[in-house]
Amino acid sequence: MGTFNQTAGRLMVALDYPAVDEARKLISLLEGIPCYMKVGMQLYYAGGPDFVRELKSLGYSVFLDLKMHDIPNTVKGGAKSITQLGVDMFNVHAAGGVKMMSAAREGAKEALEINSSLTMPLIIAVTQLTSTNQGMLNGEIGIPGTVEEAVVSYAELSKKAGLDGVVASPLEVSAIKERCGLDFLTVTPGIRPRGSEVGDQSRTLTPGEAIQQGTDYIVVGRPITAAPSPREAAEQIIEEMKLK
Numbered sequence: 001m002g003t004f005n006q007t008a009g010r011l012m013v014a015l016d017y018p019a020v021d022e023a024r025k026l027i028s029l030l031e032g033i034p035c036y037m038k039v040g041m042q043l044y045y046a047g048g049p050d051f052v053r054e055l056k057s058l059g060y061s062v063f064l065d066l067k068m069h070d071i072p073n074t075v076k077g078g079a080k081s082i083t084q085l086g087v088d089m090f091n092v093h094a095a096g097g098v099k100m101m102s103a104a105r106e107g108a109k110e111a112l113e114i115n116s117s118l119t120m121p122l123i124i125a126v127t128q129l130t131s132t133n134q135g136m137l138n139g140e141i142g143i144p145g146t147v148e149e150a151v152v153s154y155a156e157l158s159k160k161a162g163l164d165g166v167v168a169s170p171l172e173v174s175a176i177k178e179r180c181g182l183d184f185l186t187v188t189p190g191i192r193p194r195g196s197e198v199g200d201q202s203r204t205l206t207p208g209e210a211i212q213q214g215t216d217y218i219v220v221g222r223p224i225t226a227a228p229s230p231r232e233a234a235e236q237i238i239e240e241m242k243l244k
């Protein structure tokens, strides 16, 4: 199991930018604010491993959000390479199944055998994307039942595979914790401070509501990156989290 990093805080900032210079600009605006930095596919495909190493050298905890979903052997190799970057957290899709998720753990462990100075990253699984609504799930995706049932079922699979937690919407946190235990981590995007644009997200709560639901980490992108003052936006979110 990986370790829960209290000092990085419970806010994860999604650095969804097309180029590292834009990400660097935001990072300098947020200097001193306790948060994880989340690198997703847009920035990773632009900045690659070097940018992840740069964030680590600045002292940030890094969540590499590449959502691996492939055959077990390929995911194992991907997890081994990702772990060698020294990231604190990475993820896979729970839809890949138990064998694929366990392979991610094996890959991470192999990286640690090669380099003993590395620590085991937290490995989590995406359940149902927070952009998915009930109609989409039952209609175009073709999965019966409620979104919550689908999310909890994926969470149980992820736990069975030995993962540390899941990505879900804050609306499903209490059901996940009830079924998988309080120490099974929930990382929740779909966070929208009151009055902010919902955009392509479907299952949302405010930062304060998410904390009230018992989530471990909230992931926030555009409400910070597109704000007139990203620093003020981040500070307000942290304040709201503390008040709950």
Ligand SMILES: O=c1ccn([C@@H]2O[C@H](COP(=O)(O)O)[C@@H](O)[C@H]2O)c(=O)[nH]1
Binding pocket: 014, 016, 040, 126, 128, 129, 130, 131, 167, 168, 189, 190, 191, 199, 201, 219, 220, 221, 222, 223
């Ligand atoms: O189900 C998921 C999984 C990942 N994400 C990621 O979180 C951030 C959210 O950004 P916002 O701008 O706050 O909407 C983004 O990087 C997504 O790729 C998610 O939203 N939902």
